Amino acid sequence: MMMNRREFSGLLGLAGTGAMAATAVSATVAAVPSPASAQQASGSTFERIRSTRKLRVAGIVGTEPYYHKDIATGAWSGFCMSMAQDLAKAMEAEVEISETTWGNAVMDLQSGKIDIMFGLSPTPSRALVVEFTRPIMQNTFTIIARPGLEPKTWDELNRPEMKIAVDIGSTHDLFARRVLPNATLLALKTPDEATLSVQSGRADAVIQVAMLSLVTVKKNPNVGKIVVPAPLIRQPTCAGVRAEESSRFRTFVDNWLEFNRSSGVVSGWITSSLELVGVQKQDIPADIQF
Template identity: 65%
Template structure:
């Protein structure tokens, strides 16, 4: 028979065990929490974690297998290699393009791959050297006559863009005389081309290749002259110690010289069925 004293002893042991477990969990959280004034580089080296944002459904940049939870894609390949170089592991936090800058500011992530260095973003985060230059392309039927941006810069040319995007800003600056069919989302812009409301659609190459692969009846991807592109960079937190940004810059240049960046891009495009022969001649990443 178990006495009251023995029961009290067992309860005491259970409570003590719970306190120890709770303390261990709290300590693990504390070990991964940023120390006051700690730089991003020092935090990664201490925690052995490189935290990045992952965005569902943005192939070839990010892809999440909903069955297994595994991530892949161009940005994930880069993050995995960078983490290995830093003797750390990748930790992926699901987010959105719009929230990624806020995640950097709040120290939820350490780096965001695939950001365009717009002036408004540069007010609150810092950018590395370019990962690549993403060429502006158009999607149109094969018999579409425009071969240059100047050919498109006419009122009779109906050009689809998604409002507020880099495509929109580029079009307003480069072809101000064209009739812009400016729509709320990229999908809406694609539908306007499909329905005949627009003559062509402007997208950067990494997106236009995917768009046409998903819907070949839209037309084909072409590169108007002169070739125009925008840089795609990594965003990092503003830090008095610039060592992490400098490290990423050096890592980018090293992998560019090896040809690794292009290999990661080509490999990620295969996630959506795009092979190297599908890439228009003259398109450089």
């Protein structure tokens, strides 16, 4: 699919994650080749990985439990890195890591810089330019609420007097605008700013998916309490792959995911990554299931 710079920048600007906040797309987008040209230059992704024995993945510093980089050793760990290492082993390859950001991940995929990006939400805007695997897990939307606020439903938060913080451009932001249209939304630049707004009393609650809220409260118990309002609303977390004529690589990843999910390995990767940042099984509310 060929797109002009304005269309591509608009699409990428809408993409967000969890913890996963989107960043502005730079003017260098114009230099990004189309999926078709990238494929012609290097063959299909599956063929390239099998011939080079290299699986190129992204790494994002400071996004635990998804990605963690040890400053002293340079070693990577976390949920997404556990998956990357296992997928590479299954393909008889080695992992090659490129540092990036959530906001640049889609562009890195389309340009052929990386082969797969773990931990992406399959938003419609992203799906126009890359493809997604089957869900890795379902991530529950939660809030971290100020002391004394324990809403039982999302409707209780959908009032003008409720000040709800989100990190701008993220899936938290998109979720709040869809589910809480009547609340007073505080769209802040980063997840940290959104979280601190609750601790400072500027906001009543911050919206985060469970993988992030568990880590946030563990690191700073004074920020507030995790609440899971009803009804439970979850979003899929997938892996993104480059759009190309051959579907061989995406099909392989889907089969690999299904094998590991059905045997409980994916759940083990999730709990192990949470334990890296101090979150134990007993810290996870019963309503939250991955």
